[in-house]
Amino acid sequence: MAEGWNKAREISRRVGKGAAQAGRASWRAGRATATGTKRAGVATARGAHKMGQATRRLTHANGAGRTGLGRLIELSIGNSAADAFVTVALASTVFFGVPVGEARGSVALYLVITMIPFALVAPFVGPILDKFRSGRRYVIAGTLFGRGLLCFAMAAAVGPGDLPTLFAGALGVLVLSKAFTVSRAAIMPSVLPADITLVSANARVALFSLVTAGIAVPIGAGLTAWLGSAVMLRVAMVAFLLVGVFAVRLPRHVDSPDLEEEAPEEGGRAERWRSLLNVGPAVTEAMLANVGVRLFSGFLLFFMLFLVQDLGAPWLLVKDTFFDVPKTIGVLALAAGLGGLVGAAVANWARNHSPQLIVLLTLALTVATTVVTAIFFNLWTAIAVALVTAFAQELGKLALDAIVQREIGEEVRSSTFGVVEALLQMAWVFGGLVGLLLSLTENGPPGFITLSVVLFAWLVWLLIRRRRRIKAVNAQIHEERQPPTAPVPREQAWAHEEPPTPDEQPSQIDRTKPLTNPYG
Structure with a gap:
């Protein structure tokens, strides 16, 4: 009996010792994993920081950092990434999520819905943006915040398959995206450095935007395949909201002071439309x-x-x-x-x-x-x-x-x-x-x-x-460069006309008076 009890105690002691050793090994492994994860996170953060610094040097080159063009390029980078996320999410939902025959009808409907509002909205979007020249930063931020809210609505419509909501949301995103493009193009001359032309500045913005879209599309496609379109639209919503906050921090000189209207309101509108046409x-x-x-x-x-x-x-x-x-x-x-x-x-x-x-x-x-x-x-x-x-x-x-x-x-x-x-x-x-x-x-x-x-x-x-x-x-240039024709003397003109009456005869003083200089 005592011998059996001693054996049981020995077995228990060995089991406890093994469990303690296993616990210590698990703790060491966990600590090593945490350390490795921490080191990987630090390395990733350092890599992202270095990439951000390199991007900042490129976007702020040639005086772009002083004038605000660099910040505008960075704003366009964020906008392009968020737009790419929305495009990937909607493509998997509208274009490839249904059979080809049904997709053709859905795409045709989307195109028609897209064209009609643009024909109606075109006369109003630009004048509204011109009206708020003194607050262009907030107009740009508004286009980003609006798209963020629309992404939230479309994410809620993906699950039940609410196509009208998806089409309406996609249309709103498209219109606000064009409004962003219009506002960005309008403020470009105000942030243009002296050493950069307008074509070059536009090209620099487009180049960074396209590179960002090329990087964001495969990332968005992978996240959409893993998490679904609804989650991808919510990610785009967060991106739009963050970029909108950054838009408010653009330089103040992008806001132009409102010009005083010399004519009445109706006259000013008519003059604006004449200038626009x-x-x-x-x-x-x-x-x-x-x-x-x-x-x-x-x-x-x-x-x-x-x-x-x-x-x-x-x-x-x-x-x-x-x-x-x-x-x-x-x-x-x-x-x-x-x-x-x-x-x-x-x-x-x-x-x-x-x-x-x-x-x-x-x-x-x-x-x-x-x-x-x-x-x-x-x-x-x-x-x-x-x-x-x-x-x-x-x-x-x-x-x-x-x-x-x-x-x-x-x-x-x-x-x-x-x-x-x-x-x-x-x-x-x-x-x-x-x-x-x-x-x-x-x-x-x-x-x-x-x-x-x-x-x-x-x-x-x-x-x-x-x-x-x-x-x-x-x-017209050739005609303007021609010298004016000299006036014909009255005596020569009379040879082809009826002779003047005695009352109309010029005096001797008038005949000897020199002609006026035609170039004077």
Whole structure:
């Protein structure tokens, strides 16, 4: 009995000793894990801090930190990241979350809903922004806060599948995003350093925004696949709210003082609209060229998207290999993103060249690439046209922004940008509807042939219009440089007229009086 009790005590002691050793080992392992996690967190924080410092040096280069351009670029970086999160979340919900046939109808409805409000809102968004020139920081912050609230509403609508709420929220996000773009473009001259041109400053903002979007899209896609669209929309909501707080901290000189109206209110409004409609030939020409490029951009996006998903182009896809449907769409999207980056880089390089010439060259390049794609339609030409179209759209829009910022006065600059954005948006929507319709043919070349003919005619009309305008300007300059015709002496004039009566005969003093100097 005693021996058994001693054995039990020995076993208990050994078990307790083993448990204590296991506990100490677990504590050491936990401490090591915590230390490793802490070190990893510190390393990550240091890496993020160094990356932030490097980004700050790039955004504040060439005097951009002194004038406020650097902060505007950083604001655009945050806005681009949040927009990318929203785009990824909505794409998985609206475009790829339903079958192709149903998605085509949903996309068509979205395009129509997008186009109609822009046609109605365009006359009001710009004047409202011009009205609050003295509070542009708060207007920009308001567009960000508004999108944050809309993301919260759309996140609540994802679960029950409330498509009307999703469409309305997406429309509101789009309108506020355009209002942000208009406000940012309007304040660009007030933060422009002396050593940077308008085209270069716009290109720098676009370049950082595109790089940020290229980084944020795969991150957003991974988070959406892991957590779902609703969570991704809430992440975008937090991002918009934080960026909105940063917008309030922009330099105060971006707010322009309100100009005193000399005319009455109604007269001032009429004068504003006359100025807005008469934007000048340079702005009009640049807008029309960008309309052609934006029309083809919308067509290409929706035409290729549904053509690939419908498998209507067997020579475009290589099924069950690397280039299946999702990967083909990914390659085309990557080509478009790369084209936008190259366009922004070329705009920065071409800062000393004529913006008017740039916009026409972008349209001509788009036409040429479309013709080649219509003749040799395959995967590689589709990638080329996606790259060139994104390149032309980015470069042409940056040149157009510089022309508007240079040619249009501050009192109607936001209104002009509002009309420009609405016009380009409607052209993009119309092109998307055409692409949606032509994708039903499940054949690529006819669609590209149709658009190539339309774009070629558009380019020829613009060139003829430009040539006539230049000839008229040259004729006017030549006429102004001609010296005025000297007056004919009265004696010579009388030889071709009835002789004057004696009362009308000039006196001898009048005849000998020298003629007045015609240049005096």
